[in-house]
Amino acid sequence: MKRVLLFVVTNLAVMLVLGIAASLLGVNRYLTASGLNLGLLLGFAAVMGFGGAIISLLISKPMAKWSTKAVVINGSADPTHRWIVGAVERFAQKAGIKMPEVAVFDGEPNAFATGAFKNSALVAVSTGLLQSMSRDEVEAVIGHEISHVANGDMVTMTLIQGVMNTFVVFLSRAIGYFIDKVVLRNDREGPGIGYYVTTIVLDIVLGVLAAIIVAWFSRQREYRADAGASALMGRKQPMINALARLGGLDPGELPQSVATMGISAKPSGLMALFSSHPPIEDRIRALQQGQ
DSSP states (O other): OHHHHHHHHHHHHHHHHHHHHHHHHTOOOOEETTEEOHHHHHHHHHHHHHHHHHHHHHTHHHHHHHHHTOEEOTTOOOHHHHHHHHHHHHHHHHHTOOOOEEEEEOSSSOEEEEOSSGGGOEEEEEHHHHHHSOHHHHHHHHHHHHHHHHTTHHHHHHHHHHHHHHHHHHHHHHHHHHIIIIISOOOSSSOOHHHHHHHHHHHHHHHHHHHHHHHHHHHHHHHHHHHHHHHHHTOSHHHHHHHHHHHTSOOOOOOTTTGGGSOOOOOOGGGGGGOSSOOHHHHHHHHHTTO
16 A cells, blocks of 8 residues: 555655646646636646656656665676676677666665666666575566566656646546536636645546556566566576565565566555556466466
């Protein structure tokens, strides 16, 4: 529940800040004397929706380093670090991307990849992952993260989030205007209390629905990254073994800025709708069946 709450609050906070900035700058002029200008509202919604998503993408790498206290190990003389960097470099060459930054962070078994562009990404693994897995399994996890980078998953998720945010902003304000002017019959110039209350409530409700849709897309890209890791290694078994081992481990919580790019705990019940990752057993089954 904590992850869901953080996800919703983060998105609402970004849109709130942009909304206040837009009001101060006089950008939100979609409420005119003659009524609601849907064209202007759609433009405003797109700026709000994609603005927050793009800003989050652009600052994703420095935020990830700061929030996990990750230490970049490119060029490190430590034998374990050299092995990790070598695995990342080998997979990056196979995937056709430039060498990412490689980092290690303290924590329970987990890993993530992030960055605004596939040729300037960051791949990070936790000390818990290194301590609890064999080298083959760790390399499979690294291959999984490299596949995320090569597939452009960070950009894809940003675009999907931007589209969802745009619909949330547009629909909440359009419905808020209808409630205020038609249902509550506010005949004053400008929006009334009905508009503001409806907009706030719908921002939250529609934001939750948008989070479910974004999570569904995120789960689909996990299957693709699993298959990509198998292709990079030339065999499925290390990825299957890594997933099986993770099924018995607690991956812990990653900061929200990188949660969708890491390893997820087992989703269950209603929370499965908000999970960025499918159940481990489903991922193993998909690999075994060659999906």
